[in-house]
Amino acid sequence: MAQGDANYLDAMSCMIEPSMRVDVSSAVPGVIDKLDLQVGDTVKQGGKLFSLRSGVEAASVEMAKVRVEFAKRQMQRNDEMFKENLISSHERDEFETEYQLALKELKYAEEVHDLRMITSSINGVIIDRFMDPGEYVEDAPVISLANIELLKIELVLPYESFGTIAKDSVLTIYPEAPVNGSYEASISMIDPIIDAASGTYRIRAALLNTDSKIPAGIKCRAAL
Incomplete structure (x- = not known):
């Protein structure tokens, strides 16, 4: 030439x-709950790939929601009491802080729960599957994708x-x-x-x- x-x-x-090829694992260890995809299936970016058992995490989210509702009611009641000069501004601030903390705890619980739902970072096709539901995953790949x-x-x-x-x-x-x-x-x-x-x-x-x-x-x- x-x-x-x-x-x-x-x-x-x-x-x-x-x-692009992507080997997908989980950010947290756990037991695979649902994994329906097979080799040859296509997925969209953001689409669900598999999930881990999340009963404890789901319960934590529900408990956090209850605490948020309780803290909100307390804050509203005490806001009315403050307007009637029945409590001090310091006491009112404490209830507002409790409500804000409850919201933060709910967000944290939801994010921990969401870590057990693994989604795709790309549009791709499943080219390999290494594990099945019921198996414990730590850091090994579960499935492999290709764009x-x-x-x-x-x-x-x-x-x-x-x-x-x-x-x-x-x-x-x-x-x-x-x-x-x-x-x-x-x-x-x-x-x-x-x-x-x-x-x-x-x-x-x-x-x-x-x-x-x-x-x-x-x-x-x-x-x-």
């Missing part, structure tokens, strides 16, 4: 991969071509059979470091795949 040759990427082999709405293609090029490719340039990607056809991918990364041992460097391109026509994990060829 001659430097500056506009076709130096012709017939370059490549691999189409998910743009295939945006695919990535990496190429390894000879250092002689360095500087002849611009970021955001368009590659034409030809997936292997049975997909076939041609697709445009935009160069999103040019590695600024040359590997001295091999005399090569990497570039990465992003390929939109919102209709999921192209499966990840297949070989391809790329041309500029």
